[in-house]
Amino acid sequence: MKILRTNESLNNFFSEIGGLVLFARNVGQQFFRAPFEYRELVKQGYFIGVKTLPLVAITAFIMGMVLTLQSRPVLMDFGAGALLPGMVSVSFIREIGPVITALLCAGKISSGIGAELGAMKVTEQLDAMEVSGTKPLNFVVATRVIATTCLVPILAFIADAIGMLGSYLSINMYEPMSVVLFFSQAFDSLRFYDIIPATIKTFFFGFFIGLIGSYKGYTTGQGTEAVGMSANAAVVSSSLAIFLIDLIAVQLSNLIYGI
Amino acid sequence: MMNAKHKTTKLGLLVSSGLLIFVMAIYYLGVKQNLFTDKITVTSYLHDAAGLIEGNKIRYAGVNVGTVSGVRIVTDTTVLVTMSIDKKVREFIRKDSKVEIGQEGIMGSKLLLIHPGTPESGQIEENDVLVSMRALTIDDLLQDAKKVIENTRIVSENLTEITEKINTGDGDLAILLNQNPVTPQIKAVSEQLIVVAKSADELIRKAANGNGDLGRLLNDSLITTNAVELLDNFDSVAREAANLFLMLQLFADKLNTGNGIVQALATDSTVILQIDSTIVNLNDGIDEIEKAAQAIRESWILNVFPGRKKKKQYP
Numbered sequence: 001m002k003i004l005r006t007n008e009s010l011n012n013f014f015s016e017i018g019g020l021v022l023f024a025r026n027v028g029q030q031f032f033r034a035p036f037e038y039r040e041l042v043k044q045g046y047f048i049g050v051k052t053l054p055l056v057a058i059t060a061f062i063m064g065m066v067l068t069l070q071s072r073p074v075l076m077d078f079g080a081g082a083l084l085p086g087m088v089s090v091s092f093i094r095e096i097g098p099v100i101t102a103l104l105c106a107g108k109i110s111s112g113i114g115a116e117l118g119a120m121k122v123t124e125q126l127d128a129m130e131v132s133g134t135k136p137l138n139f140v141v142a143t144r145v146i147a148t149t150c151l152v153p154i155l156a157f158i159a160d161a162i163g164m165l166g167s168y169l170s171i172n173m174y175e176p177m178s179v180v181l182f183f184s185q186a187f188d189s190l191r192f193y194d195i196i197p198a199t200i201k202t203f204f205f206g207f208f209i210g211l212i213g214s215y216k217g218y219t220t221g222q223g224t225e226a227v228g229m230s231a232n233a234a235v236v237s238s239s240l241a242i243f244l245i246d247l248i249a250v251q252l253s254n255l256i257y258g259i
Numbered sequence: 260m261m262n263a264k265h266k267t268t269k270l271g272l273l274v275s276s277g278l279l280i281f282v283m284a285i286y287y288l289g290v291k292q293n294l295f296t297d298k299i300t301v302t303s304y305l306h307d308a309a310g311l312i313e314g315n316k317i318r319y320a321g322v323n324v325g326t327v328s329g330v331r332i333v334t335d336t337t338v339l340v341t342m343s344i345d346k347k348v349r350e351f352i353r354k355d356s357k358v359e360i361g362q363e364g365i366m367g368s369k370l371l372l373i374h375p376g377t378p379e380s381g382q383i384e385e386n387d388v389l390v391s392m393r394a395l396t397i398d399d400l401l402q403d404a405k406k407v408i409e410n411t412r413i414v415s416e417n418l419t420e421i422t423e424k425i426n427t428g429d430g431d432l433a434i435l436l437n438q439n440p441v442t443p444q445i446k447a448v449s450e451q452l453i454v455v456a457k458s459a460d461e462l463i464r465k466a467a468n469g470n471g472d473l474g475r476l477l478n479d480s481l482i483t484t485n486a487v488e489l490l491d492n493f494d495s496v497a498r499e500a501a502n503l504f505l506m507l508q509l510f511a512d513k514l515n516t517g518n519g520i521v522q523a524l525a526t527d528s529t530v531i532l533q534i535d536s537t538i539v540n541l542n543d544g545i546d547e548i549e550k551a552a553q554a555i556r557e558s559w560i561l562n563v564f565p566g567r568k569k570k571k572q573y574p
Binding site for chain 1: 263266267269270273274276277278280281284285287288291292314316364367368
């Protein structure tokens with residue numbers, strides 16, 4: 001009985017994966033097909049980018065401060081306080097900034113997309129669109145996926161900058177340090193192989209946040225309960241996808257740059 | 260419509276800010292790694308790259324002047340390191356400058372240090388090869404530390420041995436430390452030394468006051484005057500002696516070069532032989548004369564007159 005249940009779970013999992021791949025292919029095709037929904041894209045960009053910015057900014061600022069405050073005593077014990085800006089910059093730009101931004105977007109955007117599309121599905125708005133000649137994959141899904149793909153990296157850049165600002169302020173809580181010295185030391189530790197892979201992976205984060213949210217919403221079952229489940233599943237799946245992509249990105253970048 | 264435009268503006272502002280941050284970061288990083296400056300490429304062969312990687316800094320006189328642009332193994336004992344150096348500092352780096360691998364602090368990343376060369380060798384050119392130096396590594400320090408620890412261990416063992424000997428009463432130091440009779444002896448010696456010091460003090464005081472010969476010698480200027488006079492006399496005597504020697508030398512020269520009998524005696528051995536033979540002849544003559552006189556005395560003519568014989572007695 002237990003084996004059967006496991007087998008069913010595995011079937012469901014691979015079915016979801018297969019469905020997501022097919023959905024991604026269909027959405028990808030819409031990127032290159034007319035009409036290009038510019039207004040919808042701007043609207044989604046506004047909601048995804050501008051509305052998420054305060055959350056991302058506050059979180060990044062706090063994370064920058066916390067990372068500095070947590071790391072400082074350890075580094076001071078080793079007599080390596082001067083390495084603090086470099087350590088924070090590498091940690092934040094390589095990992096914390098992109099991942100925190102992506103997780104926040106997964107929590108806010110992916111669930112929102114899942115719930116919105118789920119509600120549209122339940123209320124048969126998507127069917128109505130199709131009947132009226134508007135392609136829901138093009139109008140609803142592709143615009144959201146493009147918006148998340150483009151704006152999550154932008155939010156990650158801003159998060160990196162604000163996180164570094166938080167780090168600078170927390171260092172100045174203990175000892176005065178000029179902005180020039182802080183950023184000079186921070187960039188001394190950085191290399192292009194810290195920035196480029198981190199930037200590339202944020203595009204993947206954004207793409208999968210939008211894609212998974214849309215997929216979960218697009219494949220919502222019947223009833224209002226299914227909408228909540230879709231929103232929840234979108235957050236969980238997106239977060240899991242973020243960590244998986246992060247793991248693959250780290251391995252690939254280490255392989256490419258020979259770190 | 261206005262609302263949509265407002266949203267678009269805000270979105271545009273967000274995207275522009277994000278892209279600006281990204282571009283600034285890339286630019287600043289590029290400046291840090293000398294990507295936007297004119298560069299010159301030089302190489303160096305190292306025995307051990309010590310973890311040096313592409314992008315590590317190059318320092319000359321404590322200033323970042325470039326980055327490592329390549330690290331490649333050439334042979335089983337050689338690593339080729341390619342350096343991109345800012346063209347502006349080229350004039351300060353000489354062809355005989357030496358390259359060494361360093362580190363930013365104990366926990367910092369590796370860097371390449373360029374040591375100054377001599378001005379006579381000229382400034383570096385494109386694709387020049389700089390000589391490398393072997394850097395002092397942590398392993399070297401550990402090796403040195405190991406030797407120091409070994410020496411410390413030996414010293415410690417020796418000290419233990421010495422203290423054991425002292426505790427067991429072996430040796431002079433042990434006697435000094437362990438046996439009480441030594442202390443009174445030292446005390447007695449020190450008392451004697453105090454007495455000697457007092458005597459010496461008194462002596463010095465007397466001398467300072469001008470008492471006794473030593474005091475007079477130290478304090479009386481008349482002695483000094485006499486001594487000076489004596490030295491003057493010595494000086495005049497010496498001068499006269501020098502004249503005498505000069506005269507003797509002249510006499511000797513005359514003796515050597517002159518034609519007198521003394522010169523002949525001094526220099527010509529034949530004259531001596533002649534004199535010697537003359538003396539021999541004289542002796543022979545005297546002997547002959549004595550013999551003749553003897554013959555005359557014993558001759559019969561003289562014996563005819565015995566009265567006269569008695570009167571005249573020969574020795």
